[in-house]
Amino acid sequence: MRFAPPAAALSLCLAMTASISSADVGDPDPRAGVLIGQGQAALAAGDAQAAIDAFEAALAVDPAYTPIFIDLAEAARQQGLQGKAIRYYREALERDPGNFAAISGEGAALVEKGALEKAKRNLAKLQSLCGDDCPETVALQSSIARGPSPKLAVESNADSATAN
Template structure:
């Protein structure tokens, strides 16, 4: 018993040190691979300049270089939404949520993409999940709530879509 008591403080200190190291490993966000970082910057510049496909290409190339860098999926989702590909954006947001279940930006973005797709009830469910996870004053919650207050975007009908063909006279 005396031997156990002698090692107890050392064992406690060692376990505390291991617990601290493990929690830092889980919570610390890492930087992307330097080559991926250059491609991400290129993608951001392209997206800001309105070159959505150029942004997608840069982000996908960065993903090949550093597939473990989770924030890249958020950028891909943003670009997909700008390209009006909400289904693809939702897939990217869900990848982030599979990796980081409490990623508020992914919850909010997925809710907005669902809203843009017309899935109002699913978007509201995301808002409820976000409110319970980070509260009503959380910026991501407020962003999704504001989008829901505006409602889904109405599809713009083009002139070409409204043209109706006149029946052709039949010849006998």
Template sequence: MRFGPVAAALSLALAVQASIGHAQQYQVDPRSAALVAEGRASLDAGDTQAAIDAFEAALAVDPGNTQVYLELANAARADGLQGKAIHYYREAQERDPENLAAISGEGEALVEKGALSAARQNLERLESLCGETCIETVQLSAAIDRGPPVMTAEAVSADDEVTQN
């Protein structure tokens, strides 16, 4: 009984020391990096579906690569799929909670969907992480100031004649 607290403290110290020794910098798979480069080239060329295919292949090769989720989100936004983009941005944030690009991108996608209050929460989070002058904060603030895109409907002239079925 006398050695119980000492043994518990010693085992805790050894466990913490062992976990520190195993922590390493994440290494991106070179095949994944090549597929991401291919996807970026496709996205720059305007072929969003080919870009999405390349990014999904990169994700299959290296599911731990957070950058792939950001690229998928950007491709989804380019394709007009803001809901899917928000999903990918949140996946990136689960892997790296302080990823400024993911927080900012999610905020911009939220603005595009018209969810300004949620986008403002992302802006507040960015301001607390990196301040008011970092690039991501400035970009999201500008997107919020612009507001959601306005959709217009074409005017349709009513027929003068009404028929009965």
């Protein structure tokens, strides 16, 4: 009975240490790093398909490196494939639930799709995790303020009209 409090304290310390070390992303495999760099350059140049090809190759080389999913999501958003981007963001969030970039990116993709209420939930989550001044929070706030993409909103409305 007298060992219960120290044992509880020790187990709490071990649990915290394990959760901190599992949150550490680390560096990608060097070959994947080169492919990620090529993908980011292609994305910056506006060639989303070349970026996706490079990111998918990097994912094949290093499937454990979570930030690749965020890069894939950004490329999908650039192509106007918000649903696919949301899927990539959610994969990143499954691996790292506190990833601010994934929460913010998913929220922005939701805004672009016209799902403002879901995006506001992401904003509330970001505000509770990193505050109002966090760059990801500010980016999502500005996305929500801009509202949905007119092209995507029209497509979304047409899809819902045909579904009825």
